[in-house]
Amino acid sequence: MRRTFVCRIACVIEKAEVSMLTYLILTTRQILTEAVILGALTGYVKTAAGKKQRRMVWLLAAAGVVFSIAIAILRNTTSMIDTAILNGWIYAAGLVSFVVFLIFTIKKPSDKGFAGTFPWIFAGVLYITIIGYGMPDVWAYPYHVLQQETTVISTDFLMSMIGMVLGIVLAVVTFLACEKLALRLGAGKAGIIAKLELLINAVMRLAGLFSVLLQKKIVQSNHTMFTYTVFVKNHKDLFLYLALAIVVCAALGLWIAGIIHKEPYRNPAEHRRIRMRIRSTRRWAATAFICCACVILNLTWLEKVNATDVTLSPIEEASGMDDENVYVDFSLVEDGHLHRFAYETEKGVQIRFIVIKKPNSTAYGIGLDACDVCGETGYYEKNGQVVCNLCDVVMNISTIGFKGGCNPIVIPYEISNGQIIIPISGLLEYEREFQ
Template sequence: MLQYLINVTDNTFVPVIMIALLSAVMVKSNYSHCKRYITVGFLLGFVAALIYAILKRTTGIAIREFYDLGVIIPWLVIALPLLICLLVKSCHNRFSQALLIVSSGLAIGLLSAQFVPNLLLYPFEFDVGMESIFNHDYLSKWVGYGFSLVVTLLIGLFAYRMCLRLADKFVVLITALAITILTLANGINFIQILIVRRFIAPQKWMMELVIFVLAHVNLFIFAFMAIALCLTAVLYFKANTTSLVGSNPAQVRKLKAKLRQDRRTSLWMIATVAITAYTVTRARYIFEKGVELTPAEPVTPDANGLIVIPLEKVNDGNLHRYGYKATDGTLVRFIVIKKSENAYGVGFDACDICGASGYYQRGNQVVCILCDVVMNIATIGFSGGCNPVPLKYEIIDGNMVIRPANLEAEKSRFK
């Protein structure tokens, strides 16, 4: 349950808040048919996500990094014009309003295209094998998935309601801040993909930036929590300081009811943000505690100068970790897992992005211990993404044979 409670929260919290802010700005602009643009933008993003999810599930042609580039690049292109439309005073003329609505609708489409694929694919990971779908593990995964989805949707609804009740200038500034933060996050993700796919040569500052973000997985979630709590605090203060003045008792009662609703919305927002904070901190700690790398089984070259591992030792379908002591004393780790009848996944216990943090087995999944990305076991042995750096091997007479020179060549990763 905790796994998908955390995954859905990580995946949806930031885009849901962003969609709520953009939707509120569009509605408050009083531009005709603005709600239609919101709906169309979301549906277009949903359709793109659905197509990707179907291709990902049924074929091997869908590559997440390329799909993400197709979402991130347009976002980076429209971010600056969107900020300008939000902040300049000329936004009050008809042309600027129209540009704001169109760019906001496009942004909402890109946001939905970015987070919906995982929501569609997660239920297919609720593997129960030949057991009944009513077993405890299967149901608990659905509970975690459904509960976190409801919480994040409520957060989006509360954020939208609060923005409609607050001053236009304040909402615009908060939205501009959120766009800036999300653009920074997408920019870092863009750099990470370019490095992983070897489209650019990584610079030292790039690697340090990406590794810092991976090591602080809650950084941008906390930033958007601060935005949500800022909205909450301002609305609650406004609800408690607004004078109950009206031309007649009916208007006073109506105002009083609205202020009471504002206070309730603020309190509900605090509660849902608290749940989110617990999920990404304490719940994540509970789920990940005890996850440690199993000791690497030492291997040494034989009389022929080759490392030989009998296949019968790695044919159980589990992850096996080995350690080779390099000439300079560095322990070079590598992993082996059987992928199919005649194929093995062999790679270093390190990747290009997370370094030598290592991998562990969780059920029938292989997971990066640093960023918690689940590996597609079929792709272990191939470069790209967070996959282990490939290690060459041969199958000879029922043994897996690895040449020490290939291990020595990558020892710098483990220093």
């Protein structure tokens, strides 16, 4: 009996460690790129903008935080928000703001009049778009964990939140290191660093915008746009590493400059101030190196250690199929569990979709076995909840089949004579998602 108790304790501890590492890795991947970009941009704003302009930028940044919290609440508690469309507007606003900001800061902006304020308005909008895209998922992590745990008084919830907090702390320290290094570079070099980081952000957001335009059929299918979108989507970590590489180069340059460059001084007090400034710069450079190492460690070794292979349930056979529709009888899916079906196209591509009966209801949640964010990695059932196979986010079963939230991609269907009828044409629209 004692051995059984010890084994149970060991299982709880192991599960708690997995939860902590999972949310540490999720948070790191979600906001570290944004932390680096905003850190560099903040350093540039502090060196190049006037006092009034800086105050305006900080107010807009605060508005971005409020905006991100509102998105998180609405996205996870209602079906009011179409995530893809909202993200599309965020991407578009961010790209336009970047271009305008870039053009009007080629030369150092004036501190006076509208001309001096105009570029910093768009800098503030950049804060709103970057925070508005990066933070909502992080704010929603406690809600997602509670979907599985039902109470905050649990080891799993506590360890998951510790992982999230550690990820946020890593992001904040990285942000501060980037900001301090940019301040020490001066307005000219800080501007170059900030614009390079913003360019990386623009490359990623352009891919996101293309994805929305193609998915919503706002533009015609385009091979170049699709290839570009898939490349960026499959190499998100690469862009984070590029952003970190810029920071490392800046930190290394400042470190070496502190060794080589001998700044003249007129008295011992001035000499001490110079030495203190150099030591401070080296500390922040070392902090940047350590943060970069921690991020890389998180997304490589720790992710490998934490990896748990989840085998998706097998594809079930539908009740019937003709040239126009796939048919699923209620009797196949009325047990309240997740069921996975597929339609195979002429190209041999399996377009998977899921069906689950909603709790305490006669309605069904129906959607693709894929989402806008994680692609076609699929969903699995765990403890009565539907969970994303890639990011471990728990779906709200009651909102599956509705637009908005972190839900499976919506597909058309009809209910008739005890059957779910899914048009094949509606599935073929998403063939590329599963290629």
